[in-house]
Amino acid sequence: DFEDIFGDFSGIFDSFFGGNRRRTSGTRTTARRGADLRYDLEIEFNEAVFGTTKEISYRRNAVCGVCQGTGAAGGAGKTMCPSCSGSGQVRRSSGFFSIATTCPQCHGEGYIIKDPCRECRGAGVVEKRRVIKVSIPAGMEDGRRIHIPDQGDGGMNGGPAGDLYVYIHVRPHEYFKRSGNDIYCMIPIGITQASLGGEVLVPTIDNKTVKVKIPAGTQTGKVLRLKGEGVPYLNNNSRRGDMYIEIMVEVPEKLTPRAKALLKELSEQINENPSPQLRRLSS
Ligand SMILES: [Zn+2]
Ligand SMILES: [Zn+2]
Structure with a gap:
């Protein structure tokens, strides 16, 4: 699946820079899709022309194997947030007014994980190095990207994984x-x-x-x-x-003296013009 850089970049912009990559304090409980990741890969001119396979290594958030991504230890699961009683909002009185704000304990989810998984500290994901092979087809162009589904960050709380986008940069050739x-x-x-x-x-x-x-x-x-x-x-x-x-x-x-003599003789033979006409410049 090949797209150019300007394809749907605005759509994935959020998840590249912050978005759901940020780890919250282990109280998020809703399923969430993992972030899309970007990898910049430099290849040789001839590799782009004739195709190649490259091994790349990058860090991604993988679903935690201990809690299976729930973020909860020992299958405890989620419980109703005691601060907001599940409403996701808390009321604060300020003078005559009572203002509703997002609950700071559950971040508006209404639920918390009482006993967070120690492996992932409740995040449901752990950062892991991944090594994969990327096959680059013959005729690849500089600036294109290769879309690899499901190789981005793992999803939180059972959400689907994000995708990996490998951006291709082709080194220039000395002569071609x-x-x-x-x-x-x-x-x-x-x-x-x-x-x-x-x-x-x-x-x-x-x-x-x-x-x-x-x-x-x-x-x-x-x-x-x-x-x-x-x-x-x-x-x-x-x-x-x-x-x-x-x-x-x-x-x-x-x-050589002989070559010089031959060129002089040639010059006379072909009548080289000592006062040439002007020519128009090629723009
Ligand atoms: Zn875990
Ligand atoms: Zn709450």
């Missing part, structure tokens, strides 16, 4: 850039390769080497496309994007 399912890279070629055309060997993201035909008269900035050498589609791994290779024509800097 990605846009959707397409891969971009740049390769340098020599001036004679560019002018005469030829073949060069280019590495792909699968660590393959493919032969790429350079047409005669190729200029710097020309982009060549390799069909199907891009990123697998997330929902259809047999389909892949394309690879785009930007050509950079590299001028030789270290010249």
